[in-house]
Amino acid sequence: MMNKTTNYNHIPKEKFELVNHGERISDKKFEDKPIGYLKDAWLRFRKNKSSIVAAIIILCIVLFSLVTPLAIQNYDSTFMDVFYAKKPPRNSVLSNIGIADGGINRDFSDRGLMKAIAIGMGAEDREGTGLVTLSQGLESPYQPMLHIGEGKEVSEIKGAKPKVVYPGRIETYLEVGFLYRSIPQSEYQDILAWQEETGLQVLYPLVEDNEYNMDATDANNWYKADRRGTPVITTGGQDDTLKLDFEDGALTLEDNYKRDADGNPVYFEYTGGGNHDTAQYKVRVLYYNYYQYRNGFTPQYLLGTDSQGYDLALRLAGGIRLSLMLSVCVSIINLLIGAIYGAIEGYYGGTVDIAMERVADILANVPFVVVATLFQIHLAGKVGAIPSLLFAFVLTGWIGIASRTRTQFYRFKGQEYVLAARTLGARDRRIIWKHIFPNSLGTLITSSVLIIPGTIGSESMLSYLGIVKLGTAEVTSLGNLLSDASAVWTNYPHLLLFPAIVLSLLMICFNLFGNGLRDAFNPSLRGVEE
């Protein structure tokens, strides 16, 4: 045994052989690419289906807000038409599949139905003959009634004669029908030329203001009717109330057109003004064609029009842009202020921390709505409503971020690697931003994303309450659209529906997206709600 050991100690040098002569010994190279913090987070985020869906929906909404102004070439967001205000969606392509036909469902009395149908009959009667029949009127392209249901008897009042109502669907753009307009002489000549050129009739005969016209301001009352609006026939020498039978296609109404001495219908009336340019004429126009004459296109509003007559789709797109831009700005500014403030607080601790925490505490306890109100009252006149709203959001919004950063700093500042860095001579600034701050990056990104839905929600609430007034001819916010709609939404639900859907979708999706981010950045926090 001993001998053998001794032998080992005396192995001749030449018997040794180097295993890898001339090669460096090093770790094996990674076959994969290294996965960094962000890539790791992305891999986790990708697995979260609801967040991905939310991100896609957000992207779609953003795209909608950017593409809509480009897609609508005929007019911009300042284009408005008061007579087509609060109208439901209307689009010639989509109406073929039964949506966006500009119609609403309504129950009609027989007089109401007659009045609607008479618009179509009047529109067919270009020469003012009064000979257009019911069936001709129903086939007119200007006929507002899209669908007329079977009449049914309803009795709302006990003891009274039951009424007949007709459920129907009416095209609200054509329902506007005829309007009296006051136009200069030059425009009158222009319209005549345009009529020749396009073959579309704009000017229709004026109507007599007599006992057969129950409302002389309403240009749709072109037929003779009694005080209650039931059509009458006077040819028999006396007023015979017409029996309304909508099955009778040959039914005609007796016209009440203004006629000159020769019996020709009168198309215009001089109302005042001295010379060629200022002379004003009262005319009766078919508004649908007059709109085409004025603008060169037919009314097409994908989401309808808002309460003032702007295109709702454009207003909505503008509102989304404004709300998103505001909230992203707020989020970025809050992130910057909060991160710096929290870092200083957390890193230095002690008296600095106590003093700064007190300031933050006081600011955090001012009710946000009070801050927003005071900023609006004091600043809105000087710097505008949007910047003052931005200031209000920034004044208190960073506190959450700051406290999160502070917590992270307290957690990490005592750790050995920080001590090592300090021993090696790193300055405070380098330790703060290079060594400790990256630890809180995930939390900060998450909370600044979650600021976005909060800001959108608060903005819409303030606008709705009327504390902030962001609506102008150029821009509007989502909350402003809602608050405009709130007074009239019971009659025009689409005014409220579209902004509310977009707003709710944005809020839900940003929250889901933020939660997905949080899970991805801090997998240990999964499922913990804040």
Added chain:
Amino acid sequence: MTKYVIKRILLMILTLFVIMTMCFMLVRILPRELPTDKNLQAVLEARWEALGYNEPLLMQYLIYLKNIFTKWDFGTSWYIAFRQPAWDVLTDRLLPTVLVNFYSFLLSVPLGIALGILAAVKKNQWQDHLISTSVMVFVSVPSYVYGFLVQYIFYFKLGVLPLTVSSLADAGGSWFSWKMFYSMIPPIIALCFSQVAGLCRYTRAELTETLTSDYMLLARTKGLTRGQATTRHALKNAMVPILPMIISTFIGILAGSMIIEQIFAIPGVGQLYIKSINLLDYDVFMMDTIFYTFIGLLAGIVVDISYGFIDPRIRMGQKK
């Protein structure tokens, strides 16, 4: 503990004082509007002069503080309720706000906790997915959307509930009459959505955590059934953070929801706030601001202190 409470209360008074001072300065430098009526103008100007509204700002504030401490006088309303003390104007509106919010609190707390428990117990099953998804939706959607939905469904479609809250005269002169309660149902429902969702989410998160704790395993090994272990051990521990949240919601009842009050025409403090801005009734605005700030601060303190009472293991304000 007592020391901690006193410290917190002192801090609260300090914070309140600073906020009050800032708001007072910002409000008082605003120009006051006189009514168009000449006689009334003279009367008001004389009153304002006598009340020291034309003094330098600091003097005004000292007068304001003096009046609060000596006479509990927070100023006067000039537009909303002519020459009534601002304190009375506010307290008159408190009851409707508190009532509506209290009813919805009574409804939403049991519902929220029950749904949260269900979701936690059935974690990752369809009940949990259903509850969690709806919670996400209900937490995100702004409260006035519920307001409109409730009005649309219950008033326009079904026609079973009124559109807005009845006025006091309509409901027989009492806030507690049956008719008043009936007209308050729509805002109660609208308020419930987000409260239930918030509470449910919180309960689910807390209970899920306690359900996976080691002591639950021990309880099961001792022979308790899952139901017994959940009710006797997990639920009790989960309640430690949930109860303070309920308490803070309860205090928040006083502040109410401005937007719901606006939609349903509830004559409460939120509506008073909006009115005071629109009419520029500054003393009422100040009063409402102080009120909101105080409620917020109070909720914070009570929540922090309640931790110590609910769970004796938590020692407030002591160094580790």
